Amino acid sequence: MSARLGPRARVWGGFLLAAALLLGVAPAVLSDFRLNLLGKFLCLAMVAVGIGLAWGRGGMLTLGQGVFFGLGGYLMAMHLKLADAGPGGVPDFMLLYGDGTVPGWWEPFRSPVVTILAILLLPAGLAALLGLAVFKRRVRGAYFAILSQALAAAFAILLIGQQKVTGGTNGLNGFRGFFGYDLSDPVNKRMLYYIAAVVLLLMVAAVRLLMRSRYGELLVAVRDQENRVRFLGYDPALVKVVAYTVAAAFAAIGGALFTPIVGIISPADVGVVPSIAFLVGVAIGGRATLLGPVLGAIGVSWAETSLSESFPSFWTYFQGALFIVVVAFLPNGLATLGQVWRRRRGGSGAGIAADDAVRPDARRSDDQESGVHDPAVSGRTA
Amino acid sequence: MTRLLTTRALAAPAAVALVLALGACGSRTDAGASGDSSASGSTSCVDTSGDSIKIGFLNSLSGTMAISEQTVRDALDLAAEEINAGGGVLGKQLEIVGEDGASEPTVFAEKAEKLIKSDCVAAVFGGWTSSSRKAMLPVFESNDALLFYPVQYEGLEASPNIFYTGATTNQQILPGVEYLKEQGKTKLFLVGSDYVFPRTANKEIVAWAEANGVEIVGEEYAPLGHTDFATIVTKLKGSGADAVFNTLNGDSNVAFFKEYKNVGLTADTLPVVSVSIAEEEVGGIGIENIEGQLTAWNYYQTVESPENEKFVAAFKAKYGDDRVTSDPMEAAYTSLYLWKGMVEKAESFDVADIQEAADGVSFDAPEGTVTVNGDNHHIAKTALIGKIGPDGLIYTEWSSDGPIEPDPFLEGYDWAEGLS
Numbered sequence: 150m151s152a153r154l155g156p157r158a159r160v161w162g163g164f165l166l167a168a169a170l171l172l173g174v175a176p177a178v179l180s181d182f183r184l185n186l187l188g189k190f191l192c193l194a195m196v197a198v199g200i201g202l203a204w205g206r207g208g209m210l211t212l213g214q215g216v217f218f219g220l221g222g223y224l225m226a227m228h229l230k231l232a233d234a235g236p237g238g239v240p241d242f243m244l245l246y247g248d249g250t251v252p253g254w255w256e257p258f259r260s261p262v263v264t265i266l267a268i269l270l271l272p273a274g275l276a277a278l279l280g281l282a283v284f285k286r287r288v289r290g291a292y293f294a295i296l297s298q299a300l301a302a303a304f305a306i307l308l309i310g311q312q313k314v315t316g317g318t319n320g321l322n323g324f325r326g327f328f329g330y331d332l333s334d335p336v337n338k339r340m341l342y343y344i345a346a347v348v349l350l351l352m353v354a355a356v357r358l359l360m361r362s363r364y365g366e367l368l369v370a371v372r373d374q375e376n377r378v379r380f381l382g383y384d385p386a387l388v389k390v391v392a393y394t395v396a397a398a399f400a401a402i403g404g405a406l407f408t409p410i411v412g413i414i415s416p417a418d419v420g421v422v423p424s425i426a427f428l429v430g431v432a433i434g435g436r437a438t439l440l441g442p443v444l445g446a447i448g449v450s451w452a453e454t455s456l457s458e459s460f461p462s463f464w465t466y467f468q469g470a471l472f473i474v475v476v477a478f479l480p481n482g483l484a485t486l487g488q489v490w491r492r493r494r495g496g497s498g499a500g501i502a503a504d505d506a507v508r509p510d511a512r513r514s515d516d517q518e519s520g521v522h523d524p525a526v527s528g529r530t531a
Numbered sequence: 532m533t534r535l536l537t538t539r540a541l542a543a544p545a546a547v548a549l550v551l552a553l554g555a556c557g558s559r560t561d562a563g564a565s566g567d568s569s570a571s572g573s574t575s576c577v578d579t580s581g582d583s584i585k586i587g588f589l590n591s592l593s594g595t596m597a598i599s600e601q602t603v604r605d606a607l608d609l610a611a612e613e614i615n616a617g618g619g620v621l622g623k624q625l626e627i628v629g630e631d632g633a634s635e636p637t638v639f640a641e642k643a644e645k646l647i648k649s650d651c652v653a654a655v656f657g658g659w660t661s662s663s664r665k666a667m668l669p670v671f672e673s674n675d676a677l678l679f680y681p682v683q684y685e686g687l688e689a690s691p692n693i694f695y696t697g698a699t700t701n702q703q704i705l706p707g708v709e710y711l712k713e714q715g716k717t718k719l720f721l722v723g724s725d726y727v728f729p730r731t732a733n734k735e736i737v738a739w740a741e742a743n744g745v746e747i748v749g750e751e752y753a754p755l756g757h758t759d760f761a762t763i764v765t766k767l768k769g770s771g772a773d774a775v776f777n778t779l780n781g782d783s784n785v786a787f788f789k790e791y792k793n794v795g796l797t798a799d800t801l802p803v804v805s806v807s808i809a810e811e812e813v814g815g816i817g818i819e820n821i822e823g824q825l826t827a828w829n830y831y832q833t834v835e836s837p838e839n840e841k842f843v844a845a846f847k848a849k850y851g852d853d854r855v856t857s858d859p860m861e862a863a864y865t866s867l868y869l870w871k872g873m874v875e876k877a878e879s880f881d882v883a884d885i886q887e888a889a890d891g892v893s894f895d896a897p898e899g900t901v902t903v904n905g906d907n908h909h910i911a912k913t914a915l916i917g918k919i920g921p922d923g924l925i926y927t928e929w930s931s932d933g934p935i936e937p938d939p940f941l942e943g944y945d946w947a948e949g950l951s
Contacts, residue, residue: 182649183649245687312727324669413637415637417637461629461630461631464631465593
């Protein structure tokens, strides 16, 4: 039915609806506690938006987004700890585990401006450097996935080992203020939620623009036929680096907002397992679609929370069952439910599917060396 | 042109929303008197009008810690059942709200907040790892609620909103090393998992050793879950140590003790004192690998007292004859009774009233009589050094002279100056 409306009207309608839901309805109907939880999910959804771009559109299986999420989260946490300690003060955990002095590389983060700039630039810069080094050498597929996962593991181990300056397994927590605003005041917690909601909406809008631009076409082309794009005169490495960097920046911002909303950032939030968990939401939602990753990430987190509240001792089985059902019957995610339905009913949906380029399985025969793309997806076409 | 328009069009409502959001600001950290956490306006929603009172149990039922924390949950359930059968607390039956901490600090923080704010429980019982406790601490402090934490830990903490019913350093670690010194051991090797508890405990041991003429001949850490101990055991064997202090946690102990036996080290030639191995873990490690080694705790299943006899019998009747009881389980069981004692002394479920009444509340626990210290919210406990027997149970080898007063910040020890 929505097909009757123009595509622009649909996008506008969808965007306004999402804004109304997030900024109007949710705060009105949810308790402070639930709203804060939703805020946490929105932060995870920010990571998912980036993964949707890099993985769904760009074909890069980013198994290590926890690194960028963690960098953003820890940078924010360092500032909050220093701000709590006051000018010249030493964060409480350093008095406990360290030698009671603030190391030199912590000092710059006393400044809120430096911290925000670092959150925006540092993880993105790291991703750009890493991307250039990796993609220029034409590392991709399984090798790229393994590399990014190893980074996540290494990052978590580094954080654990440096207890004196990172808080070790405890991570950083117990923040009292957020840029001068008292975090124990419910009004300020709501403010954080609004900030997260607006940032997420902006990210989705930005990705929509990227997807619809020439660059977006190029990215999908690189995903599906990297060699042909190279023969056309483009540098696929640069195309990938941009998507990877954007994904890293989004993850870092998500992490930076996650820290004050949840009140803790620890190695358990940045290692291999959380990095995979980010992908799961994206895969379930539909990685190549615009809203699939967002809805998938929020939906999976929400389901996890409510299932674990209702069935504390066996909720993990439900979660496993959900993954199996989606991967077996909807390999491109829940967002493609409508298309699958239409195809089953008589195959009239082909036009829409092609229009959205949601099918990463319509793919290469001449690109043998790039191994991984998601066996579940390729399995269905075969 | 059209694209530019879209950008601007999308940005406009977003900008408006951002301004709205920032406009709705609350109190600032620098405004007004600070330091009074109750002033932040969180009022308790605990319902004390009915025939029952809600309490929360928060333990990891999934993830790596589930195997340990499930046993604590079992002990808590047993205590709740007994208390309900005995008429409840202040005439009210206990209504348990159980949650899964999923072995993740963030989940512990989230569920703690849910228990306090959505379920309005009067108190929460649970937590195991230091990271789970550290994650929950700000939640309980900012909501002015109560947590009962049942596991021995590294000390250097005392929150008005937490009652610590496991041992602090001077009730477990210090008796452990002092026992070794008494036995004439002067060269210690420290081995531990790489996380907060072992690192902090070892920092304290190093300071103690310096003041007591004991030499630390090595300090090694393995990542949690690490199972290759060839390097560490080789180092240990060549270090000239005459005793080992072990703060490894979980699976690592299996690999460590197998390797230990493989290279020909035994409890007689080079004894190991472990602080994270209780009755539950002995079976997993294999009795043949660990028989004769030492442990430091405050409770063993073999403790001889009528209270313990009753506890062990009730536990086995409820969960099966093959189950064992251990220190954290006993501390959890005890914590529920201590809360009951505090509530009955205060004649109120209110947090401030309980904090007021807590000092001196005591309970004849399976480990012996324990008493709450009102200043630091820890409890006085007797330290027990145990030896692992051929039946997999642990038998008391040495016991402290009655209960030791808790000293989480080690203020009574000169050598500990500068640690906290």
